[in-house]
Amino acid sequence: MNVVVCVKQIPDPTSPQSLDAEYHLNRSGKLILDEADTYGVEVALRLVEAAGVGEVSLVSMGDASDVTGIRSALALGAVRASIVSDVSLRGADALTTAKVLAAVIARETPDLIVCACESSDGYTGTLPVQLAQLLGLPAVTFATSVHVQGDQVVVHRQTEAGYDEVVADLPALVTVTAGVVEPRYATFKGIMAAKSRPITIVSVSDLGLDASRLDSRQDVLSIETSATRGAGEKYVDDGDGAARIVAFLEQIKVLAGSGS
Amino acid sequence: MSVSTIWVLVEPTGTGITTTSKELLSEARRLGATVSAVSWGTHGDDVALAVATCGAERLFDLGDIGDVVPADVVAPSVAALVRGEAPDALLIPASNDGRDIAGRLSALLDVPVLTNVTGLRDGDDLVTEHPIFGGSQTVLARSRAGAPSLIVVRAKSFVVRDDATAVATRVAVTLETTTRVATIRDRHIEERSGPALEDAAVVVSGGRGLGDAASYGLVEELARLLGGAPGASRAIVDAGWVPYSHQVGQTGKTVKPDLYIACGISGATQHMVGMKGATNIVAINKDPDAAIFAISDFGVVGDVRTVLPALIAALRARS
Numbered sequence: 001m002n003v004v005v006c007v008k009q010i011p012d013p014t015s016p017q018s019l020d021a022e023y024h025l026n027r028s029g030k031l032i033l034d035e036a037d038t039y040g041v042e043v044a045l046r047l048v049e050a051a052g053v054g055e056v057s058l059v060s061m062g063d064a065s066d067v068t069g070i071r072s073a074l075a076l077g078a079v080r081a082s083i084v085s086d087v088s089l090r091g092a093d094a095l096t097t098a099k100v101l102a103a104v105i106a107r108e109t110p111d112l113i114v115c116a117c118e119s120s121d122g123y124t125g126t127l128p129v130q131l132a133q134l135l136g137l138p139a140v141t142f143a144t145s146v147h148v149q150g151d152q153v154v155v156h157r158q159t160e161a162g163y164d165e166v167v168a169d170l171p172a173l174v175t176v177t178a179g180v181v182e183p184r185y186a187t188f189k190g191i192m193a194a195k196s197r198p199i200t201i202v203s204v205s206d207l208g209l210d211a212s213r214l215d216s217r218q219d220v221l222s223i224e225t226s227a228t229r230g231a232g233e234k235y236v237d238d239g240d241g242a243a244r245i246v247a248f249l250e251q252i253k254v255l256a257g258s259g260s
Numbered sequence: 261m262s263v264s265t266i267w268v269l270v271e272p273t274g275t276g277i278t279t280t281s282k283e284l285l286s287e288a289r290r291l292g293a294t295v296s297a298v299s300w301g302t303h304g305d306d307v308a309l310a311v312a313t314c315g316a317e318r319l320f321d322l323g324d325i326g327d328v329v330p331a332d333v334v335a336p337s338v339a340a341l342v343r344g345e346a347p348d349a350l351l352i353p354a355s356n357d358g359r360d361i362a363g364r365l366s367a368l369l370d371v372p373v374l375t376n377v378t379g380l381r382d383g384d385d386l387v388t389e390h391p392i393f394g395g396s397q398t399v400l401a402r403s404r405a406g407a408p409s410l411i412v413v414r415a416k417s418f419v420v421r422d423d424a425t426a427v428a429t430r431v432a433v434t435l436e437t438t439t440r441v442a443t444i445r446d447r448h449i450e451e452r453s454g455p456a457l458e459d460a461a462v463v464v465s466g467g468r469g470l471g472d473a474a475s476y477g478l479v480e481e482l483a484r485l486l487g488g489a490p491g492a493s494r495a496i497v498d499a500g501w502v503p504y505s506h507q508v509g510q511t512g513k514t515v516k517p518d519l520y521i522a523c524g525i526s527g528a529t530q531h532m533v534g535m536k537g538a539t540n541i542v543a544i545n546k547d548p549d550a551a552i553f554a555i556s557d558f559g560v561v562g563d564v565r566t567v568l569p570a571l572i573a574a575l576r577a578r579s
Contacts, residue, residue, distance in 0.1 A: 013529075017393055093372045123510060124375040126412070129331065129363030138332065138442040142356050144504070154445075157329075158356065158504045162450040166329060168442035178498040217405035218372050221387060224398045229536070231554050237544075237562025242570035245542060248558040252540050254462065254486065254519050255578070 001051035001148065003044035004110040005078065006101060006128070007037040007060050009069035010121040017121075023220040024091045025121055031062075033069035036116035038076070038183040039176050043146050044114050045077045046181065051148065054111070055079045059104045061089060061097055064201045074194035075186035081197070086204045093216045094122070098130035100214065103207040105135065112153060113173040117142055128175045138168035141175040263386045266293040267347040267408070269338070269361060270311055270319075272301035277310045279458070280353040280415045287418040288351060289315030291382050296347065297428065298338055300325050304430060312428035314421065319428045322435055330357045332441035335364030340436050342369060342408055349386050349409040362412045368438065371405040375412040376510075386411070394529035394551075395536050415458065415514040416537060450503055455489050457506065462488025463517045463535070465508055466496060469524020469545055469564050473501035478568040479523055485575045491515065491535075493525045509534035524564040527552030544568070 009031040011017060018026045044056040056078040060070060064085035074081060084100050092100070105113060113132075118125035132139035144163060145156040153172050156163045186194075204211050235244055249255040266288040270281040277299065288295040297311035300322035308319045320341060325333050338361070342350065350365070352358045354376065366373045379389030381400070386409055390399040403409045457463065464486065466479035476496070483490040491513070492506040508515055509531040520538035525531060527543075527550055535541070536555055543556040544564050553559040560567055 019392075023399070094375075095366050095370075095372045098367065117511065124373070125359050125511075126363035126366060126373045126375060129360045130367045130373075133335070133364045133367035133439065136439045138329075138440045139360065140329065140442045141360055159447075160355070160505060162448040162503070162505065164444045164448070165446040166442050167445050169440055172442070177504070178494070179500060179504070216372075217403060218374065219402050219404055221400040221402060224400065226391065226395055226398050228396065229541075229555050229557075232557035232559070234548075234553055234556070234559035234561065236548070237560050237567055241544070241560040241562045241567040242574050245544075245558065245560060245567075245571055246574050248542065249486075249519070252519065252557075254540075255575075 001048050001054035001112070002108070002110045003047055003054070003056050003112045003114060004105055004108060005037070005040045005044045005056060005058050006113065006115040006131070007041070007058050007070065007073055008034045008119050009060065009062055010034045010119060013120050019223065022091065023223065027063065031066055031069055033072050034116065034120050036118070036120050036178060037073065039178050039180050040114040040116055041073050041076050041078060042181045042183040043176050047112065047146065047148055057081065057108065059101055060084070061092070061100050067199055070199060071194050072186065074197045075190040076184060077190065079197060080200070082200045082202055084202045084204070084207065088204055088211050088214065091216050092214070093218050094124045094127045095130050096214050096216055098127050098134055100204070100207065100209065102131055102134040103209055104202060111170045112148070113137070115173065115175045117175045117177055128173060132173040137171055137173050139173040139175070140166045140168055143174050143176045144180055146174055146176065146180065263291065263293055263348040263382060265296070265347040266291065267296045267298055267350045268316070269350060269352040269358060270297045270299040270307065271353055271355060271357065272299055272303060272307055274301070275303055275306055277307055278353060278355070279420065280355065280413070282310070282314050282420040282422060283416070283418040284351040284353060284413055285311060285314035285316055286421040287380060289421065289424070291380065296320060298322070298341070300330065300334055308428050308430050312426055313424050315424040316428045317426065319430045320433050321430050322433045325435065327444045329442040329444060331360035331364050332439065333435055333437050335361045335368060336436040336438040337433055339365055339368040341433060347408050349407070349411060352410065352412045354412050354414045359412060362410055366410055369408070371408065371410055372403055373410045373412055374401060374403060377411050377413045378417045380411070391533060394532045416516050450505055452505070454484065455487070457489040457491055457508070458513050458515055460489035460515070461517050462486040462519045463491045463508070463515050463538070464488055464521045464523065465491035465493065465525060465535070466523045467493035467525030468495045470496070471565060475565060476501055478564070478572065481572050482521065482568060485572065485579070486519070488517070488519070493528070493531050522552050522556070523568060525552055526550045527555070
């Protein structure tokens with residue numbers, strides 16, 4: 001059971017975010033492993049542990065000058081990582097990223113590819129399925145539970161109304177929600193082991209891809225500041241919070257006025 | 261008018277079509293385009309009627325797709341159609357299946373996808389509006405990959421206009437697959453009472469500030485007393501306190517109620533994009549600096565576990 005997990009280093013979402021002059025997300029600050037990816041790493045580790053054989057490896061695309069985030073995923077138990085880092089890929093759209101990741105993954109023969117449903121910085125949410133299509137694989141998205149039975153993956157897939165039990169033959173791709181498993185914490189031993197686990201930095205030409213076919217084909221024309229709704233009244237609850245809310249609900253006529 | 265033919269991917273509900281599908285058809289019609297719908301399922305007659313009232317002239321009907329996950333068969337079938345018919349744009353609802361169909365179509369047709377779109381502008385090309393940073397700014401974008409532009413649109417972005425009187429011509433489409441497919445073995449439907457979250461006039465949502473799963477009962481009770489629907493932040497859905505169908509936000513439902521009450525929700529970007537369109541927003545949170553207060557019409561800085569029981573008691577006393 002070999003599982004590849006797609007991971008991404010992103011600017012810390014709890015710090016203020018901004019766009020640079022080219023309308024790209026400012027990534028100059030510290031990068032961290034996208035928290036959404038920790039669930040995929042955990043699912044992959046559990047599937048390999050359950051199978052008793054195989055390994056979890058990581059693939060990523062982005063700036064590789066700081067790989068702290070990738071190391072933190074290796075510390076959980078992934079054995080190696082490949083990062084496609086190439087200045088020509090700056091501002092790549094999701095389809096371009098999917099083409100690049102497909103080329104890296106094609107060098108391995110995973111039984112399963114695991115992705116988050118969407119990244120926490122770009123949140124386009126289309127990359128995993130683009131990747132599956134490029135690799136000719138079945139995909140099951142929005143998984144809240146993932147198990148392997150024989151040569152099939154069995155997934156509970158979130159739906160508007162509840163969930164569907166979905167099966168696909170391996171190899172396949174799944175995207176996992178944050179509710180799928182509780183990620184483990186890195187142990188001291190894991191953190192020490194991660195320091196010596198290989199991280200391979202790959203360029204577009206290493207992958208044999210034609211850079212001219214990888215240009216981003218979405219233009220940002222401009223940015224507008226949206227009309228903001230101003231903050232209204234705010235009170236510190238002094239035992240009268242509920243009464244004040246009732247008065248506000250009367251004012252907006254959700255509740256009939258008192259005495260009426 | 262530069263965009264003359266727009267197709268809308270219409271999601272069937274079993275007997276009709278989803279509200280978001282109607283919103284997209286209505287917007288395509290407003291833009292002055294010739295509108296065609298693409299759909300699937302066993303109720304093609306009902307779908308044809310529904311798309312016609314929203315202005316579609318044709319329905320490309322894929323028919324019954326059985327138990328295959330929709331994207332695996334809808335995307336390759338639509339890709340083949342698009343190559344023959346060459347529409348200028350394809351609008352797709354931002355649902356789980358919609359996003360998957362868009363992703364596969366993108367790879368099949370080798371065109372990028374514009375996602376999280378909340379508005380369309382017609383200029384020399386179709387320009388898309390994308391809210392970023394919790395909706396504080398809007399990116400205006402455009403594809404230059406050539407037709408069709410693949411545009412994934414969030415729910416509640418447009419108003420439904422279903423007063424057209426024409427009849428849609430139904431065109432049967434042959435199903436195609438290009439990969440091995442995933443199959444649905446069983447469908448689990450959760451029971452819910454009260455108004456649907458996305459249609460409710462009042463939504464009461466709970467977050468981490470509730471402290472524990474049991475306290476979500478306070479949110480449900482307040483929603484019931486106000487004739488509304490209970491919602492949730494992603495944090496407590498991920499924590500397993502409530503099912504995903506309750507989730508409001510970027511990866512959940514978009515709501516635009518008359519009144520939204522946020523209980524113990526800090527106001528992460530992910531949540532705010534799903535509810536900032538509410539007419540009135542009330543927030544209760546212990547943290548006076550919580551981001552939710554910045555968009556609230558009425559805020560109470562306090563513990564939801566004391567404010568909610570008092571509010572419920574006050575409402576019960578009135579009824």
